[in-house]
Amino acid sequence: MIFHFREQFPQLNVYWEKYLPHMQRMEVPAKTALLKEGQVSQNYILIETGCVRAYFDKDGVDKTVQFFFENSGLSSFDSFVNELPSLFTIETIEPSVVYLLSRTHVLELMDELSHEPSFVQIILGISAARHKRYNDELVSFIRDTPEERYLRLLTQRPHIVKRVQQHYIASYLGVSSVHLSRIKSKLARGREHF
Known part of the structure; x- marks a missing residue:
């Protein structure tokens, strides 16, 4: 939140500066x-740096829900807002530098920001973009084959394929690592014919 907000919305920097001392930096x-x-x-x-995934356990098997990278923020949203048990584990998948801002300070920050005329539009825009991405992924998971989902990942979010280990990508796509290897081999053979 704070890192990408500082770049995208410099008019709100006074708030970020105020809350930076409350953030716990972790390597x-x-x-x-x-x-x-x-x-x-x-x-x-x-x-700040690194890669994080959200996943849940299904009968001893990890099911990756989403990946997050530099300059992004996350929480188990329902758990964070409503103080319920999280449905997900949030875990780093490469060495990372992260900052933690407590729920108390986030609520104080949101209260202060709510008085800024542009803030509601900023939050709505960010929420709408994230909601659209999640909806697109849900529809793709229902409608598309694993191969089509992998191709979509390659074209729309290639940084995931470049940075994330294959078994996490397979989990995210809902297939085994072996199945993902077959998909990649089939696509490679298809390119050889062109």
Whole structure:
């Protein structure tokens, strides 16, 4: 939130400066759980560097829901807002630098920002863009084959394919690593014929 907001909305910098001292900076290795499934989310997570995934456990198998990269923020939203057990684990998948801002300070910040005339439009725009992406992914998961989902990932979010390990991508696409390898081989063979 704060990092990309500072760049996109410099008129709000006075607020970011005020809350930076309340943020806990953490340098963490890969596979560090920032929130565990079943815990109540107490912090908003801001990613300075690195990659984070949200996933849940289904009968001992990880099901990746989403990936997050530099200059983005996340929480288990329902858990964070309504103080309910999180449905997801949030975990780093590469060495990362993250900042945690407590729920108390986030609520104070939101209250202060709500008095800024442009803030509601900013939040609505960001929420709409994220909601559209999640809806597109949901529809794709229902409508498209795994191969079509992988091609969509390659064209629309190639940074994921470049940075994220194959078994996490397979989990995100809802296939096994073996199945993803077959899809990649088939696509490679198809390119050879052109």
